Amino acid sequence: MKKTILLCFIHGFKGGDDTFANFPSHLKAILQHALPKVTIQAIVYPKYETRGDLTECVAKFREWLTNKVIDLEVANATPSPTVDPSVRTILVGHSMGGIVAAETLLSIINDQPIHSLSNSETKSTSSLPDPSLLMFPFIQGILAFDTPYLGIAPGVVAHGAEKHWNTANSAYSAYTNVASAFGWGGKNPQAGAVDASRMLPAPSARTVSDSNADAASAPLWQRYGKVAMFAGAAGAIAAGGAAAYMKRDQITEGWSWATSHLEFVGSLARPEDMKKRLSNIVQISNTQDLGFRNMYTTLGHAVDAANKQSSWTGKVLGVDRTFCNLPKGDLKKYFSPAVNDKSEAETLAHMTMFEPRNNPGYYTLSEEAKEIIADWAINDWYEESDGQTKGISIDEEGEMVEKPEDEQFEDVKRPASTSTEAWERDEL
Incomplete structure (x- = not known):
């Protein structure tokens, strides 16, 4: 029987079909060479609404995945899927x-009608295989990328807050230094002093306290308070102040981005549920021979140790700059670091994980992912395969299609004179 390993990619919060960029086709190509006895297929779950009830979201995804797997099983003419x-x-x-x-894995396991010692205290008298072999769809493993199974690391907000505080503080210092040079704010303000308030927009006739006033119509200096006012004033004469003032929207955006993750069905705001979920997945991995790994981003050379140690967040939270909270003890072996030496922010490293231009470790990440999956896949099931299914492919929309006759027996091969990394880049 010809067999297929299906890579199913699921994006995260506010993600979409383009979250993984070219990573699905890249991983598929290098895995096909590592696992020549089976056909590697890759599908990307279409964009879905990352709001509402998590159970409903999982149910929709499971139904979609089941239909895709059924199509492949029919195409393979499987006697008993x-x-x-x-x-x-x-x-x-x-x-x-x-x-x-x-x-999704937990829901499939819990739906199994037959139980054995691996997931029940009651012995089964059935001669059928272990329930883990009766899953449909059969899940061989979960490979997660920067998934906050134990929540988002405090440093994501803390380091960002420190950076923005330092920027605002520098802007204030720039203002006071220049003000001193021009004689502003001295003991004798009348002696050649310039009124800094004249450098700001004139107050509107409608004040913020007016209950019918539109907040957007209020002057900027009223909306952003004294720190922004000083940054704005300094901005007229100092580039540093202008930069801080103009970045106020980015500061607000960054905060909203982090907190919006916590709002997604509240699943990241319930620590006990997160611990239980992780514990259950690890237990299934150990007892039913299913793979599990979380490859998490961590910042590298762009934020060197000296800067980490000198910052007040570094002294309180430690020097590790990760997007995810990391486990302790035996659970550590299920988490693997993916270093980004270019990014200076955890959220940026998290969002650009699959972009070679913004993540120098992209190809190392791909290679490690390939090795992890190959290790899970090389087993008796793999060895019994009759080879690749040449005539079936899956298009970019996840639909099964039949290859043209002249392409059905073409294997993807790397020219002998081409390095692996160069070939991978050219292929994709």
């Missing part, structure tokens, strides 16, 4: 997509 499936799926989730993947 439940007892002996020809398709095994790797759920690949980014950020909250990893939580959707975990909940």
